[in-house]
Amino acid sequence: xxxxxxxxxxxxxxxxxxxxxxxxxxxxxxxxxxxxxxxxxxxxxxxxxxxxxxxxxxxxxxxxxxxxxxxxxxxxxxxxxxxxxxxxxxxxxxxxxxxxxxxxxxxxxxxxxxxxxxxxxxxxxxxxxxxxxxxxxxxxxxxxxxxxxxxxxxxxxxxxxxxxxxxxxxxxxxxxxxxxxxxxxxxxxxxxxxxxxxxxxxxxxxxxxxxxxxxxxxxxxxxxxxxxxxxxxxxxxxxxxxxxxxxxxxxxxxxxxxxxxxxxxxxxxxxxxxxxxxxxxxxxxxxxxxxxxxxxxxxxxxxxxxxxxxxxxxxxxxxxxxxxxxxxxxxxxxxxxxxxxxxxxxxxxxxxxxxxxxxxxxxxxxxxxxxxxxxxxxxxxxxxxxxxxxxxxxxxxxxxxxxxxxxxxxxxxxxxxxxxxxxxxxxxxxxxxxxxxxxxxxxxxxxxxxxxxxxxxxxxxxxxxxxxxxxxxxxxxxxxxxxxxxxxxxxxxxxxxxxxxxxxxxxxxxxxxxxxxxxxxxxxxxxxxxxxxxxxxxxxxxxxxxxxxxxxxxxxxxxx
Amino acid sequence: xxxxxxxxxxxxxxxxxxxxxxxxxxxxxxxxxxxxxxxxxxxxxxxxxxxxxxxxxxxxxxxxxxxxxxxxxxxxxxxxxxxxxxxxxxxxxxxxxxxxxxxxxxxxxxxxxxxxx
Numbered sequence: 108x109x110x111x112x113x114x115x116x117x118x119x120x121x122x123x124x125x126x127x128x129x130x131x132x133x134x135x136x137x138x139x140x141x142x143x144x145x146x147x148x149x150x151x152x153x154x155x156x157x158x159x160x161x162x163x164x165x166x167x168x169x170x171x172x173x174x175x176x177x178x179x180x181x182x183x184x185x186x187x188x189x190x191x192x193x194x195x196x197x198x199x200x201x202x203x204x205x206x207x208x209x210x211x212x213x214x215x216x217x218x219x220x221x222x223x224x225x226x227x228x229x230x231x232x233x234x235x236x237x238x239x240x241x242x243x244x245x246x247x248x249x250x251x252x253x254x255x256x257x258x259x260x261x262x263x264x265x266x267x268x269x270x271x272x273x274x275x276x277x278x279x280x281x282x283x284x285x286x287x288x289x290x291x292x293x294x295x296x297x298x299x300x301x302x303x304x305x306x307x308x309x310x311x312x313x314x315x316x317x318x319x320x321x322x323x324x325x326x327x328x329x330x331x332x333x334x335x336x337x338x339x340x341x342x343x344x345x346x347x348x349x350x351x352x353x354x355x356x357x358x359x360x361x362x363x364x365x366x367x368x369x370x371x372x373x374x375x376x377x378x379x380x381x382x383x384x385x386x387x388x389x390x391x392x393x394x395x396x397x398x399x400x401x402x403x404x405x406x407x408x409x410x411x412x413x414x415x416x417x418x419x420x421x422x423x424x425x426x427x428x429x430x431x432x433x434x435x436x437x438x439x440x441x442x443x444x445x446x447x448x449x450x451x452x453x454x455x456x457x458x459x460x461x462x463x464x465x466x467x468x469x470x471x472x473x474x475x476x477x478x479x480x481x482x483x484x485x486x487x488x489x490x491x492x493x494x495x496x497x498x499x500x501x502x503x504x505x506x507x508x509x510x511x512x513x514x515x516x517x518x519x520x521x522x523x524x525x526x527x528x529x530x531x532x533x534x535x536x537x538x539x540x541x542x543x544x545x546x547x548x549x550x551x552x553x554x555x556x557x558x559x560x561x562x563x564x565x566x567x568x569x570x571x572x573x574x575x576x577x578x579x580x581x582x583x584x585x586x587x588x589x590x591x592x593x594x595x596x597x598x599x600x601x602x603x604x605x606x607x608x609x610x611x612x613x614x615x616x617x618x619x620x621x622x623x624x625x626x627x628x629x630x631x632x633x634x635x636x637x638x639x640x641x642x643x644x645x646x647x648x649x650x651x652x653x654x655x656x657x658x659x660x661x662x663x664x665x666x667x
Numbered sequence: 668x669x670x671x672x673x674x675x676x677x678x679x680x681x682x683x684x685x686x687x688x689x690x691x692x693x694x695x696x697x698x699x700x701x702x703x704x705x706x707x708x709x710x711x712x713x714x715x716x717x718x719x720x721x722x723x724x725x726x727x728x729x730x731x732x733x734x735x736x737x738x739x740x741x742x743x744x745x746x747x748x749x750x751x752x753x754x755x756x757x758x759x760x761x762x763x764x765x766x767x768x769x770x771x772x773x774x775x776x777x778x779x780x781x782x783x784x
Binding site: 180182222223224225226229230297528529530536537539638639643644645647648649650651652653654655656 | 725
């Protein structure tokens with residue numbers, strides 16, 4: 108009897124520990140259909156689910172189950188996590204736990220940042236999500252803090268300041284927990300900062316390591332920066348890296364150099380616009396691959412580095428894939444860093460192609476003139492062939508689904524003067540954009556959802572949209588691909604044809620990252636809605652007038 | 668031309684003349700301080716590009732659904748402009764009082780009043 112009682116008491120106190128997400132759970136996240144444990148729905152960032160209850164037939168009966176208000180009217184780009192029937196979601200202003208079946212809030216912990224913080228945020232007041240590990244929820248804040256909350260109660264366990272935000276550092280990134288280390292990136296390359304990736308102890312918050320993405324004099328790669336230019340060299344890290352637990356390697360994309368004006372920093376400017384292969388325990392760089400050396404065009408390469416095992420020339424190969432902002436789709440051997448393929452997946456005029464031997468772009472006169480300060484017509488624009496919005500990769504179809512951008516811009520570099528806390532880009536921002544036209548001179552589609560063959564960059568199909576889509580993509584074994592529109596529609600497409608199967612008006616622009624999971628025999632799909640990201644701020648697209656701000660979370664399931 | 672039409676045409680001409688005289692008056696008022704104004708607008712434009720355009724849009728062009736469309740800011744509410752820019756608003760528009768001088772906010776005001784054209 109006494110024993111039983113003790114067992115019961117122990118059990119009552121155990122759940123937080125016993126149910127906590129272990130390193131093994133996180134490593135198996137991609138195949139775990141009951142939970143969504145990782146940003147990117149798996150360490151590989153494939154955003155692919157083996158679930159089939161929602162399929163080409165049943166998707167027509169997809170209906171909302173509940174809606175949860177974020178009480179926040181900023182851009183909602185956060186990816187929900189799901190663990191044991193609880194959704195963990197973030198906005199710039201709060202972290203929340205919500206019952207997955209009922210939509211009832213279990214806890215909400217607000218984020219307080221000084222009102223001047225948004226001054227130094229370049230492209231929307233955003234948070235992209237949390238990480239789960241060992242009973243804790245980890246997130247970053249706009250004023251550059253990393254926070255751990257108790258997953259059961261939302262109470263703060265630890266909080267660490269990465270750096271004083273005032274001169275231009277901000278954090279929107281969802282952390283990655285790899286080999287027990289909480290890894291975070293940072294934003295701010297538009298403000299003349301020098302950026303980095305940090306490792307933190309998950310239990311205590313102790314700072315373990317910092318890897319700068321721009322080397323200081325004497326460090327490897329420092330000869331690619333003339334004079335003092337490294338001090339304002341940028342190299343942001345604002346999208347979560349992928350992780351290969353077998354190779355114990357993290358793949359993290361690195362952002363643009365600062366300022367955009369490339370003439371002031373002649374050289375390759377390592378490791379801007381690169382991917383770094385890192386040891387998660389130490390932050391040491393195992394290898395690097397640079398996409399755009401001496402980049403004048405803000406071809407920031409932070410966006411997701413997707414891991415897959417695919418056949419290359421008939422040989423199964425562990426690769427890392429990237430639909431790069433510079434317009435080329437890269438496939439790289441993730442063990443060695445060797446380039447395997449790089450083909451354009453959108454219109455590109457600044458490079459003729461990528462030299463497979465050296466990995467370097469073959470320049471056209473567009474980039475030569477741009478570096479020399481002449482005004483050029485650039486494709487893709489500085490927002491890229493794809494911006495931050497993550498792709499999905501279907502490992503069975505071998506297809507990458509990407510929300511691509513279809514517009515260019517007049518580009519002209521101008522002198523930039525560094526002043527702490529000020530915008531530092533050295534580009535004429537009054538030139539506007541070049542929007543696509545159809546053959547008969549009408550407005551063409553500014554974006555396409557494309558089904559891309561990674562090895563060729565060619566599209567199997569493309570679904571156009573007047574305004575480009577800026578949401579994440581989700582692929583499923585049911586043959587349904589989910590995406591969203593800035594005009595508010597959450598959409599489902601046939602994975603094989605691109606035929607639109609279903610849509611639902613969410614009430615604000617969809618910039619979220621859809622996820623799916625199964626609970627008690629029901630497959631659910633969740634997505635955040637809420638407009639306010641980079642396109643709504645910079646495009647000047649006045650067709651968005653009728654799209655109200657207002658963040659919320661939608662959950663859908665098939666009607667029985 | 669019928670009598671009626673003639674009268675209508677005359678009315679239209681008068682209306683146009685009245686309108687254009689108002690415009691002319693405004694222009695002469697503006698040209699009184701034109702050199703100072705132009706320099707101020709130019710400074711305001713530069714400050715706007717550095718501090719405001721990443722939220723309010725390049726050249727002030729914005730759909731106004733996420734932030735305030737500054738082209739529609741009431742021109743007779745100078746004080747409100749100074750107050751909102753100095754102190755921020757609703758915890759969404761950040762405060763600039765510690766970064767910009769009142770003169771600089773005046774330059775921004777001059778630029779905002781042009782509607783970005």
